[in-house]
Every structure is written in C-alpha cells, then in structure tokens.
Amino acid sequence: MNVGLEHYLVVSAVLFALGLLGVIIRRNVLVIYMSLELMLNAANLALVSFSRFNNNLDGQVMVFFIITVAAAEVAVGLALIVALFRRRQTTHVEDLTTLKL
Amino acid sequence: MVLPDILFYVFAALAVIFAFMVVANPFSRSPVTSAMFLVLTMACLAGLFTLLHAFFLAAVQILVYAGAVMVLFLFVIMLLDLKEEQRRQIKSLGLVAGLVSVGSILAIFIRSLLAAKPGEGAVATMEGSTVELGKLLFTKYLLPFEIVSVLLLVAMVGVVLLSKKDLK
Numbered sequence: 598m599n600v601g602l603e604h605y606l607v608v609s610a611v612l613f614a615l616g617l618l619g620v621i622i623r624r625n626v627l628v629i630y631m632s633l634e635l636m637l638n639a640a641n642l643a644l645v646s647f648s649r650f651n652n653n654l655d656g657q658v659m660v661f662f663i664i665t666v667a668a669a670e671v672a673v674g675l676a677l678i679v680a681l682f683r684r685r686q687t688t689h690v691e692d693l694t695t696l697k698l
Numbered sequence: 699m700v701l702p703d704i705l706f707y708v709f710a711a712l713a714v715i716f717a718f719m720v721v722a723n724p725f726s727r728s729p730v731t732s733a734m735f736l737v738l739t740m741a742c743l744a745g746l747f748t749l750l751h752a753f754f755l756a757a758v759q760i761l762v763y764a765g766a767v768m769v770l771f772l773f774v775i776m777l778l779d780l781k782e783e784q785r786r787q788i789k790s791l792g793l794v795a796g797l798v799s800v801g802s803i804l805a806i807f808i809r810s811l812l813a814a815k816p817g818e819g820a821v822a823t824m825e826g827s828t829v830e831l832g833k834l835l836f837t838k839y840l841l842p843f844e845i846v847s848v849l850l851l852v853a854m855v856g857v858v859l860l861s862k863k864d865l866k
Binding site for chain 1: 703717718721722729733743750751755758770774775778792793795796797799800804830831835839842853856857860
C-alpha cells in the first residue's frame with residue numbers, strides 16, 4: 598500500500614493524542630511541558646504533509662513560525678518554572694494550589 | 699514496497715513508540731528519561747520531514763528542537779534538584795479519565811479522517827527547496843517574519859526579568 602497523506606495524518610493524530618495524554622496524566626510540570634512540545638510537533642507534521650500533498654509551500658512557512666514561537670515559549674515557560682521552584686521548592690502540580698478556592 | 703515507504707513505516711513506528719515512552723515510561727518516572735526520549739521523537743520527526751522533502755525544516759527540527767530546546771530542558775532539570783519527585787504514582791482515576799478522553803478524541807480524529815479522505819487524488823509534488831522557502835518568507839510573509847523577531851526579543855527580555863533573584 599502506497600504511503601499517502603492519510604498515513605502521515607494518522608501518525609500526527611496519534612502523536613497529538615499521546616501528548617494530550619501526557620498533559621492529563623502526568624503531574625510533573627516539566628513532563629507536562631514536554632508533552633506540550635510533542636503536541637506542537639504533531640501539528641507541524643500535519644502541516645508539512647498537507648504542504649507536500651497540496652503543492653503549496655505556505656504550510657512549511659507556518660511550521661517555521663511555529664518552531665520559532667515554540668522556542669520562545671519554552672524559554673519563557675522554563676524561566677517561569679525555575680522562578681516557581683525557587684519560591685515553592687516543587688514542580689508537582691498538585692502542590693501548586695494557590696488559585697484553588 | 700519501495701524504500702521511502704519502508705522508511706516511513708520505520709520512522710512512524712519509532713516516533714510513536716518514543717512518544718509513548720515520553721509520557722508513560724513503565725520503567726522510570728524521571729524527567730531526564732522523558733527528555734531523552736523526546737529528543738529521539740524529534741529525530742524521528744526530522745526523518746519524516748525528510749521523507750516529505752522538507753529538507754530545511756528537517757535540519758531546523760534537529761538544530762532548534764533536538765539541539766537548543768532540549769538542552770534548555772536538560773539544564774533546567776539539572777538546575778532543579780528533583781529527587782523526591784520520582785516517588786509519586788499516577789492516580790488511577792486520572793489515568794482512566796485521561797485514557798477515556800484521549801481515546802475518544804483519537805477516535806474522532808481517525809473517523810473524520812476516514813470520512814473526509816483528504817488524500818484522494820493528491821499527489822506528492824511539492825519540493826520544499828530552501829530557496830523557495832526563503833523567497834516566500836521575505837516577500838509574502840515579511841510582516842509575520844518581523845513580528846516573530848520582535849516576539850523573540852520580548853521573550854528574551856521576559857526571561858531575563860523572570861530569572862532575577864528577587865521577583866517584584
């Protein structure tokens with residue numbers, strides 16, 4: 598069976614679902630952050646395969662921007678995690694309940 | 699079956715297995731193992747990008763994600779001393795809820811994919827050469843490109859501010 602657009606999209610959907618699973622079940626902020634990166638990468642794969650099979654380069658430009666924004670996001674997010682750890686000595690989300698009623 | 703198809707199945711299977719090891723490694727709960735498996739997932743995705751003839755993005759994926767971003771992650775893990783974090787277990791209620799919701803969203807994805815048949819009649823023709831990508835980036839997408847540079851500056855200033863010893 599020839600590999601077509603659907604194959605790439607299925608891989609992308611499975612990777613996205615795994616990332617979502619990580620965000621839901623893991624309780625460590627760092628691992629949750631890595632799962633977010635995984636979801637961004639799944640979206641990138643879908644965009645690149647759409648770009649290739651629709652003969653349109655705009656998808657690849659979009660992926661370029663997503664990678665840049667993700668790099669900026671990781672820098673700020675990890676700085677936030679470090680600042681949080683300095684105040685509360687934890688990276689466990691169940692210990693961070695200041696906003697809970 | 700020709701070689702690119704075999705390579706697709708190899709890379710796809712490896713990417714899914716490594717991604718599973720990132721979120722639910724049965725042997726270790728340590729964030730370092732997750733980070734290492736995430737590097738391997740990024741490398742497999744770069745392989746898939748190469749199969750899609752997006753050579754520039756494959757190189758950027760390795761350089762930016764597997765290189766810069768993951769080194770940043772490992773530095774932060776090293777900086778925070780996380781010894782007592784490994785003991786805690788995943789709660790079974792959360793596990794069941796997560797599996798049910800993720801399973802249903804995956805079922806929706808696959809069903810709508812099968813119903814829409816987006817690949818019908820689509821032939822892989824696009825050659826994502828770096829020259830074409832650069833031209834597009836500096837003509838049609840010039841304004842977003844400049845805005846992204848401002849965004850990177852803002853992120854840099856924000857990180858410096860957040861890393862100061864006494865947050866006000």
